[in-house]
Amino acid sequence: MSISKASSAINAGIIILTCLVGYFVFQLYYAIQNNLDLARNKEIAVQLAGELMESSKQLTSYVRQYAATGDSRYEKIYFGIVDERAGKTPRAASRDVAPGQKIALTDLMKQYGVTADEFTLVEKGNQLSDALIALETEAMNAVKGIYKDAKGDYTVKGEPNMERARELVFGPAYNAETEKIMAPLNEFFATLEKRTSAQVAASVERVDRNGLFLCFALALTLLLSLISAVYARKGICRPLERLSDFAQKVMAGDYASRIETHSNNEIGTLSRALDAMLDKLESQLAFSRGVLETLPVPCAVFDTEDKLAFANAPMLSTFEHPGKMEDFIGMASGKFYYNDETRATSITRCLESGEAASMDFVVERKTGKPMHADIFTKPMLDDKGRLSHAILILLDTTTTFEQQEAIKRNSETMRGVAASVLDLLQAANAACEQLVSVLVKTDKATAETTERMHDTLTAMEQMNMAVLDISKNASDAAASSDNMRNTATDGQNIVGQVVSSINLVQKNSLALRADMEKLSDEAQSINQIMTVISDIADQTNLLALNAAIEAARAGDAGRGFAVVADEVRKLAEKTMSATTEVGSAIENIQQGTRRNMEHVDRAVVSIEEVTGLANTSGDRLKDIVEITALSADMVRAIATASEQQSASSAQINEAVEAVDSTLKDVAVVIADANNAAQQLNGQMAEIRQLMDKLKP
Numbered sequence: 001m002s003i004s005k006a007s008s009a010i011n012a013g014i015i016i017l018t019c020l021v022g023y024f025v026f027q028l029y030y031a032i033q034n035n036l037d038l039a040r041n042k043e044i045a046v047q048l049a050g051e052l053m054e055s056s057k058q059l060t061s062y063v064r065q066y067a068a069t070g071d072s073r074y075e076k077i078y079f080g081i082v083d084e085r086a087g088k089t090p091r092a093a094s095r096d097v098a099p100g101q102k103i104a105l106t107d108l109m110k111q112y113g114v115t116a117d118e119f120t121l122v123e124k125g126n127q128l129s130d131a132l133i134a135l136e137t138e139a140m141n142a143v144k145g146i147y148k149d150a151k152g153d154y155t156v157k158g159e160p161n162m163e164r165a166r167e168l169v170f171g172p173a174y175n176a177e178t179e180k181i182m183a184p185l186n187e188f189f190a191t192l193e194k195r196t197s198a199q200v201a202a203s204v205e206r207v208d209r210n211g212l213f214l215c216f217a218l219a220l221t222l223l224l225s226l227i228s229a230v231y232a233r234k235g236i237c238r239p240l241e242r243l244s245d246f247a248q249k250v251m252a253g254d255y256a257s258r259i260e261t262h263s264n265n266e267i268g269t270l271s272r273a274l275d276a277m278l279d280k281l282e283s284q285l286a287f288s289r290g291v292l293e294t295l296p297v298p299c300a301v302f303d304t305e306d307k308l309a310f311a312n313a314p315m316l317s318t319f320e321h322p323g324k325m326e327d328f329i330g331m332a333s334g335k336f337y338y339n340d341e342t343r344a345t346s347i348t349r350c351l352e353s354g355e356a357a358s359m360d361f362v363v364e365r366k367t368g369k370p371m372h373a374d375i376f377t378k379p380m381l382d383d384k385g386r387l388s389h390a391i392l393i394l395l396d397t398t399t400t401f402e403q404q405e406a407i408k409r410n411s412e413t414m415r416g417v418a419a420s421v422l423d424l425l426q427a428a429n430a431a432c433e434q435l436v437s438v439l440v441k442t443d444k445a446t447a448e449t450t451e452r453m454h455d456t457l458t459a460m461e462q463m464n465m466a467v468l469d470i471s472k473n474a475s476d477a478a479a480s481s482d483n484m485r486n487t488a489t490d491g492q493n494i495v496g497q498v499v500s501s502i503n504l505v506q507k508n509s510l511a512l513r514a515d516m517e518k519l520s521d522e523a524q525s526i527n528q529i530m531t532v533i534s535d536i537a538d539q540t541n542l543l544a545l546n547a548a549i550e551a552a553r554a555g556d557a558g559r560g561f562a563v564v565a566d567e568v569r570k571l572a573e574k575t576m577s578a579t580t581e582v583g584s585a586i587e588n589i590q591q592g593t594r595r596n597m598e599h600v601d602r603a604v605v606s607i608e609e610v611t612g613l614a615n616t617s618g619d620r621l622k623d624i625v626e627i628t629a630l631s632a633d634m635v636r637a638i639a640t641a642s643e644q645q646s647a648s649s650a651q652i653n654e655a656v657e658a659v660d661s662t663l664k665d666v667a668v669v670i671a672d673a674n675n676a677a678q679q680l681n682g683q684m685a686e687i688r689q690l691m692d693k694l695k696p
Contacts, residue, residue: 010228017221024214031210035203041113042196044097048109049192051095052122053185055081055105056129060169060178063136067165068549070143078140082133115195121188128181135177139168166552239267243274250278252330298394301380302347304387306333318363318371318394350377350390361394372401534576541569541576 058081066074083089087104091097098108109122137154141147142165147156168174242259249257258278259271298315302308308331311321319337321328328336334343346359356378363371373394380389548569551562 006231010224010231013224014221014228017217017224020217021214021221024210024217028207028210028214031203031206035200035207038196038199038203042192042200044112045109045114045192045196046189047097048105048112049122049185049188051097052085052105052125052129053182055085056125056132056178056181059129059133059136060174063139064169065545065549067139067143067162067169068552069545070160070162075140078136114192118188118191118195121184121191125181125184125188128177128184132174132177132181135168135174139165142168162552170553236267239271243267243271246274295393300336300347300392302333302351302390302392304351304389306345306348306351307331308333308336309389311336315394318373318396346375346377347390347392350379351387354379354387370398371396372398534580538576540571541573545569 059078062074062078062081065071066078080089084091085105087102087107090100090102093099097112106119106122106126109119114122138148141154142161145158145160146154147158149155239261242261246257246259258275261268261271295312296314298318299310299312300308300315301310308328311325311328313325316323316325316328321336332341333345333347335341337345346357346361350357356376358374358376361373361375363373373396376393376395378391379387380391382388548562548566551559
């Protein structure tokens with residue numbers, strides 16, 4: 001079977017199995033998601049049923065509290081629960097299901113998958129709860145003194161009847177109705193649990209089944225991938241490796257290498273075609289090599305990678321390469337000619353430019369005698385005009401070069417002698433002319449120097465008088481600098497006292513801040529105590545309320561206890577009110593304390609900034625004291641130096657007079673030297689005329 005057919009069959013199988021894996025993954029995901037949805041709906045349905053049951057209990061509790069106390073708060077809470085269940089008001093934000101939405105509790109149950117049978121049980125419980133609400137409504141109206149008319153509407157007003165209200169909500173009839181509500185709700189819980197458990201079990205079974213199918217498809221995909229890898233290794237990679245080894249051998253010059261293959265697929269066909277191509281190529285190379293070997297001059301051929309492809313015997317001999325040509329095939333041109341593989345050669349430049357070139361070349365031999373030659377390089381193109389090789393031919397020009405060099409050396413020797421003599425004469429003539437020029441300039445300079453010496457004597461006398469004035473002024477400036485240093489020292493001492501006072505203020509501010517923190521902590525402790533007192537008052541109020549309920553149940557026997565409980569409740573409410581006022585006062589104290597602490601903190605920061613500025617001022621005054629002292633020392637040094645300069649000026653005046661006398665003697669000597677130099681210049685001109693006659 002061919003490689004293309006086998007690969008197509010294997011790839012088709014892998015694609016089909018991959019599609020199956022994707023399908024089973026989707027089914028598995030869908031089953032898991034369905035299982036999660038069932039569990040979530042079950043949890044929400046249970047929460048809603050529990051909410052219905054809990055709301056029924058809350059209605060019972062609040063209507064009883066209202067009947068016992070007559071407090072309108074409990075009535076408001078009662079009807080708030082009724083309206084929320086009916087969807088008339090938004091659900092509480094603390095609800096786990098549909099918080100803040102205006103929706104009936106029964107409608108929510110329908111949304112989360114409650115079946116018709118289950119909902120029938122809920123409706124039954126809801127109807128019983130509505131019947132109980134009618135009884136509770138009658139009790140609450142009795143508290144307000146409103147009674148039924150002949151039609152059953154609450155239109156008749158009378159005196160409040162707390163006893164009647166308590167009989168309605170605490171009586172056995174009310175308790176019996178409450179127990180009737182719980183029966184259908186408990187049955188609803190059992191039915192819901194049974195149905196959802198069965199659905200979850202079926203969903204889990206689907207998950208397991210899809211997981212099994214997925215594992216089976218993955219195993220088949222893995223097996224087919226393994227078969228594909230083995231086939232690719234044995235049927236494709238190994239034959240290609242043999243072809244690669246064959247190509248490397250041919251590139252290295254092993255044209256006798258052949259590929260052994262018995263395969264009839266695409267790789268076998270390619271192998272047989274490469275063998276036939278190599279046979280034809282070897283025949284053509286043998287012909288070209290025979291032509292190059294017959295050349296009598298050194299010749300070498302390099303491929304496009306700058307590797308040696310052919311070198312005849314004269315070329316190997318010229319560059320002293322022992323052995324056969326095959327030993328050097330594949331060697332870089334830099335290695336072959338210079339024993340440096342990275343060095344560029346004329347062959348390298350010919351391959352890069354694609355143009356023929358020639359150049360002079362010197363071959364360094366081991367015998368020590370170099371060989372001079374002309375090198376000719378030319379690119380070799382294939383049938384399509386593409387660069388395939390470059391050829392180098394070398395012509396020995398050592399004999400011709402040596403003869404030319406001998407003639408050149410003799411001619412240069414004669415010319416060198418004449419040129420040397422002429423150069424010496426020209427140098428001597430130039431030196432004489434320069435000497436005459438220098439002597440003339442020296443004579444003029446000597447005269448000018450003598451004149452300037454007289455001016456210098458006058459200037460030195462004036463400078464001596466100015467130096468005396470500078471010395472006096474410097475003494476006065478030194479005294480002023482001493483006075484300035486004393487004043488700056490006094491300022492530095494005052495700044496130090498200011499810094500000490502500011503540090504004391506900062507210390508007192510920090511102590512004040514610590515006291516304010518303690519005051520805040522004490523106020524916080526009082527606040528905690530007031531919180532405990534408030535909690536005790538709340539508990540007392542609750543106990544008084546429960547006592548009132550129990551007294552109401554006791555009837556006439558508990559009326560006295562009810563009065564006491566009511567007084568206790570009022571006392572607890574007063575305690576709570578007083579606690580709230582004390583807490584507000586303590587909060588105001590804490591806020592004032594915090595503001596004072598903030599002001600103290602800002603004062604401490606400002607004091608720290610002032611302290612830093614005062615310290616900086618002290619440092620600057622200290623620097624001024626040091627600079628003033630240094631200035632006084634420098635001024636005194638200037639005064640001393642001025643006195644010394646005045647003494648030196650007198651000595652310089654005497655030296656200038658001596659130099660003036662010496663310059664007069666030098667002027668006489670220069671005049672004699674100028675006459676002798678002019679005579680020497682005339683003699684050198686006569687010698688130069690004679691040497692010009694010797695030039696060829």
